[in-house]
Each structure stands twice: as C-alpha cells, then as structure tokens.
Amino acid sequence: SQTIHQWPATLVQPVGSPLSLECTVEGTSNPNLYWYRQAAGRGLQLLFYSVGIGQISSEVPQNLSASRPQDRQFILSSKKLLLSDSGFYLCAWSVLGNTEAFFGQGTRLTVV
Amino acid sequence: KQEVTQIPAALSVPEGENLVLNCSFTDSAIYNLQWFRQDPGKGLTSLLLIQSSQREQTSGRLNASLDKSSGRSTLYIAASQPGDSATYLCAVRLRKDGNNRLAFGKGNQVVVIP
Numbered sequence: 001s002q003t004i005h006q007w008p009a010t011l012v013q014p015v016g017s018p019l020s021l022e023c024t025v026e027g028t029s030n031p032n033l034y035w036y037r038q039a040a041g042r043g044l045q046l047l048f049y050s051v052g053i054g055q056i057s058s059e060v061p062q063n064l065s066a067s068r069p070q071d072r073q074f075i076l077s078s079k080k081l082l083l084s085d086s087g088f089y090l091c092a093w094s095v096l097g098n099t100e101a102f103f104g105q106g107t108r109l110t111v112v
Numbered sequence: 113k114q115e116v117t118q119i120p121a122a123l124s125v126p127e128g129e130n131l132v133l134n135c136s137f138t139d140s141a142i143y144n145l146q147w148f149r150q151d152p153g154k155g156l157t158s159l160l161l162i163q164s165s166q167r168e169q170t171s172g173r174l175n176a177s178l179d180k181s182s183g184r185s186t187l188y189i190a191a192s193q194p195g196d197s198a199t200y201l202c203a204v205r206l207r208k209d210g211n212n213r214l215a216f217g218k219g220n221q222v223v224v225i226p
Contacts, residue, residue, distance in 0.1 A: 006155070032212050034213070041218075042218065043116075043201075043216045043217060043218040043219070044201070044203075044214075044216040046213055046214075049213060088153075090155055090156065092156075094212045095212075096212060099161075099212075100146060100158050100161045101146060101158070101203070101205075101212070101214055102158060103148070103155040103156040103157075103158075104155050105154055105155040106153070106154065106155045108153065
C-alpha cells in the first residue's frame with residue numbers, strides 16, 4: 001500500500017535561517033507531488049507541484065523553492081525565512097487520471 | 113479561475129443528529145470532487161472521491177452527492193458522533209488541468225456535542 005511521510009512535524013526557526021522540509025512517498029512510482037500551505041482562516045494554497053524528477057512548477061511567487069531529487073522525494077526549501085512563511089505545510093501525492101489525492105501529516109512551521 | 117465555497121464555515125450539532133455540509137464550485141468542468149477530513153494540527157484524510165460521471169458515493173455513515181451542472185456537492189454524515197468533530201474540506205480537480213491540481217474550499221468546521 002502507498003504511504004506518505006513528511007517531517008519534521010513541528011519546527012520553530014528564527015527569521016533569516018534556512019529551511020528544509022522533506023516528503024517521501026512509498027508504494028507508488030512516478031507520482032505527482034505537491035506542496036500546500038494552510039494559513040489560519042484561509043484555504044489550502046498550492047505552492048509547488050512536480051510531475052517528475054527535476055520538474056518543478058511554482059504557483060505563487062514567494063520566498064520558497066522546491067526540488068525533486070528522486071522520484072518519490074519532494075523537498076521544500078528556503079535560504080532565508082520570513083515571518084510570513086509561518087504556517088502549516090502539507091505534502092500530497094496523486095497519479096495521473098481520475099484518482100484520489102493523499103496527504104501527509106503536515107509540518108507546523110513557526111518563524112520567530 | 114475555479115472558486116470553491118463551503119457553507120456553513122462552522123456548525124455545532126448535538127450527538128445523533130444528521131450533518132449536512134455544502135460545497136459549491138464555479139467551473140463545472142471537473143474531473144472529480146474529493147471530500148477530506150482534517151483534525152486539529154493534522155494532515156488531510158481522504159473520505160470520499162466522486163468522479164464527474166457519478167452522482168453520489170457512500171462509505172459507512174457518509175454519503176456525498178454531486179450535481180455537476182449546478183456546481184454543488186453535499187456531504188451527509190448520518191447519526192453524528194463526537195468523534196466526527198473535525199474540519200471537512202472539499203476539493204475539485206479541474207478537467208482542464210493536466211497536472212491533477214486541486215482547488216480547495218476553506219472547510220466546514222464541525223463540533224458534535226455529546
């Protein structure tokens with residue numbers, strides 16, 4: 001069966017520090033991978049998606065970047081965090097076609 | 113641009129009552145619609161997936177309907193229990209989008225009172 005792992009679960013980082021959040025998927029090949037951010041009182045905002053290794057599409061201009069070094073690994077990064085980067089970050093996967101999307105357990109990022 | 117709206121934003125019901133949660137979307141050209149549950153501080157758990165050709169899906173006490181032409185879906189939870197307290201999110205996948213991206217509503221926050 002397929003599983004998705006996301007870590008860390010919580011993170012407190014000072015402004016200006018770097019960020020690296022990791023997401024891995026097991027039990028499937030060539031998934032579409034997604035990073036979402038959920039801010040209080042707002043819906044889920046799609047940040048990045050990837051349809052294959054090294055292929056990254058950005059949905060909104062921001063202080064973050066994403067990479068996909070392996071088929072089932074998706075990394076969200078920042079060189080210098082801003083206060084506005086605080087939020088709940090969710091990784092998700094799906095495959096092409098009329099299939100379900102599955103989400104990780106999320107990372108609560110607080111930038112102080 | 114696809115807009116997804118969920119009404120009501122929050123509701124409280126006594127245990128045993130049926131829950132009715134509404135989701136509307138502006139672009140009816142969808143591949144499918146998915147309902148999720150989110151507990152506080154947790155990720156999203158998939159509840160039901162309705163393909164664009166389907167009218168409803170059922171799983172246990174949950175039933176979701178889809179009226180694509182009017183841009184609406186309803187999630188029914190029968191005989192609610194305190195454990196059903198959570199935020200319920202609906203999301204649609206656009207037929208025009210080849211990358212399987214989802215557009216989400218802001219959720220229905222549900223409290224079931226024992």
